[in-house]
Amino acid sequence: MFKPQELNKKSPVPLYYQLQQIIVTAIKNKYFLEGDILPTEIELSEMFKISRPTVRQALKNLVEKGYLYRIKGKGTFVTKPKVTQEYTRFIESYNSSMLKNGLIPKTIVLDKKVLKADNIISKKLQIKEGEEVIKLKRVRYANHLKEEEVIFDTNKPILVTTVYTPKKIFPELLNYDFEVFSFYEVLEKNNLKVKKVIRELEAKNIDKENAEILEINENDAVTVISSIGYLEDGQPIEFSTSIYPGERNKFIIEISK
Template sequence: MLEVRKLDKSVPIPLYFQLKTILLDAIKRGDYPVDSMIPTEKELSEMFQISRTTVRQAITEMVQEGWLYRIASKGTFVARLKIKQDFIKRLESFNDQIARTGCKPSTELLELKVTEMPKHMCNHFGLNTSEKFVYLYRRRLADDDPIVTVETYLPFDKCAFVLAHDFEKESLYNVLAESGKARICRVTRILEAVGANTQDVDNLNVRRGKPIQLSTTIGYNDAEEPIEYSVARYRGDRNRFEVDLLIDTRIEK
């Protein structure tokens, strides 16, 4: 369990940060599994001979960082860490992205067929609704826990060859790269927050109305022709999104 040791007041490291480091080490070792309760503020204060204010600062930071969560009148518990999604700043396969987080990626193919694209989506392609598209519907998992579903439409005339591939084992972008006309070279992504619908309840193990991070992707080939139209629905409790911003130093703050 928690390693109790005297905090060093002679070093320029704040006491709350020293306590936070001890708690993080215990969580990372597996001493406190997901959803288990850590000692109370009073107990930690007595164990480490520090003020409750100091304890509260350490706990608050760990809650803000996603390591812990609080339940009123019950205590503080170890949270399931959210998966850092940085696909909005790089083109990368789902498997590579999830593997970098230390989780085991997997994919379930829910549907693969030829169909017509919904009218509102055709507007992005400048096409009419009678044209044929390849429809690919997948559920993506991390450590066997569903975290996102992805619906993808691809123009049939350029992408019919994808129907012969196994998308439980293969990456869509790698498959599309087999054809110069279908290879994705640039994407536009739009992120917004929505509530979970009935389909999310069934496929993502969430309750209706819970937060879903909706990502719409339009992928273009090197001729700037739209090839991919995907709608991904990420569980809000299992994902967080990260973006790096470059600051123009010529701009006055």
């Protein structure tokens, strides 16, 4: 049975936040597993001797943070937290996006080489088929800055991304360590700032090769985002494909009128 802890009602820390941390700790310590149902609002209220609105606030916050989900008429359940990706909202590097969201980024380079553009790559980059391009393939990880917030397996990759860029525009790209520097950061350092990006988002089932990299099963659901980044003069500087495991990522798409 889930054992309540006494909340400090004299503390300046709000009671709902104290309850949140107790529930997060219980999930982290695997008292509650993915799919488990939590005690009801009434039960938690009685267990911790606090009001139902206080319990409701704590649960609402944990739902918004991705730790819990609700099914009307059935209850509140534990889920796997997902990394919120804002790749669909901003032109920024992966490192910047993760740090902004309180996460520590980590990158491992899987492949970095020169090859000849095939029909698809040449069309995306608006170059001749057979022209040399630089291919950069990386796998990305993320970890929480606050240890107490870590309740999922942070050793597993968040995404795998492959980018192609015309070698003639920036042949020195091969000299950079992309486990340290981000692609956009390197471009900007060399006065090649991406001014516009067109992205296509598609739901797919993953192939065997990338499933092994992402440590998921072949044919698992993934989100694939293909991007073309343009310089100020309209020249495409990058064509990339990023694969996000559905179980580890969620996206924000902002639309205004």
